[in-house]
Amino acid sequence: MSISLFSLKNKTALVTGSSRGLGHAIAVGLAQAGASIVLNGANRDRLVAAFSKMREEGMSVRESCFDVTDEASVIAAFEAFDREGVAIDILVNNAGIQLRKPMVELSTAEWQRVIDTNLTSAFIVGREAAKRMIPRGSGKIVNIGSLTSELARATVAPYTVAKGGIKMLTKAMTAEWAEHGIQVNAIGPGYMLTDMNEALIANPQFDAWVKGRTPARRWGKPEELVGAAIFLASAASDYVSGQIIYVDGGMISVL
């Protein structure tokens, strides 16, 4: 086996929600494996700050600010890539939000916002990417799931439904696009140290629950997703399709 199997040289990767958190760590990891990165986020200031830092560090990076739930903006971003001659070889559908509330208190608008951001966005961005990958006969799509792709937890119903949907969207995309040389897979992170979990990390009870419930006895670090991301974005996974790899310190394997 050659290390070049994992090289992303001459590949361009769009990582949605990569201004911070897991998406940013994945973007930096893919860049270090040789890819040119298209960094994305909805907040322009955060995006520009992340983009400038990567550029200063010598990485090949451009930024594309759009809200993944705004279909017209997604389409416009891909049309801009077309005009600029940027072919997206690798798409990581990572952008997501959390909202913690008991279901009986949840409004339909709140439900819809979580589903739109975590699930429908992956369909819309995935569709625009695949339209361009299909004629080229190659492409890699990595969707970001969660332990809630398999298991439910109180107060996060729409997130659980969206991430369960990500697992099946990964299979649906595989069913239609594998024959075009596009491999679609997913990563299911465990509990990771990011802004999304700020309140949970600061809560001693929750922190103790995560450490007790995870066989590795600790939270995950964002950069610990990079190995799985490089594998699923590279030639090393050319016959791997429709899978979800859990990077969770073993949490999903135990009761």
Ligand SMILES: NC(=O)c1ccc[n+]([C@@H]2O[C@H](COP(=O)([O-])OP(=O)(O)OC[C@H]3O[C@@H](n4cnc5c(N)ncnc54)[C@H](OP(=O)(O)O)[C@@H]3O)[C@@H](O)[C@H]2O)c1
């Ligand atoms: N952290 C965990 O423990 C964990 C576990 C399992 C799965 N995940 C999943 O991993 C992904 C990243 O989570 P994270 O913890 O890194 O979250 P995070 O720290 O809150 O970062 C979220 C990223 O997504 C972007 N984003 C949010 N809504 C967007 C939108 N409508 N359009 C474009 N970008 C948007 C944010 O950009 P702005 O700066 O513009 O807001 C930010 O870059 C999510 O899909 C999440 O569900 C996380």
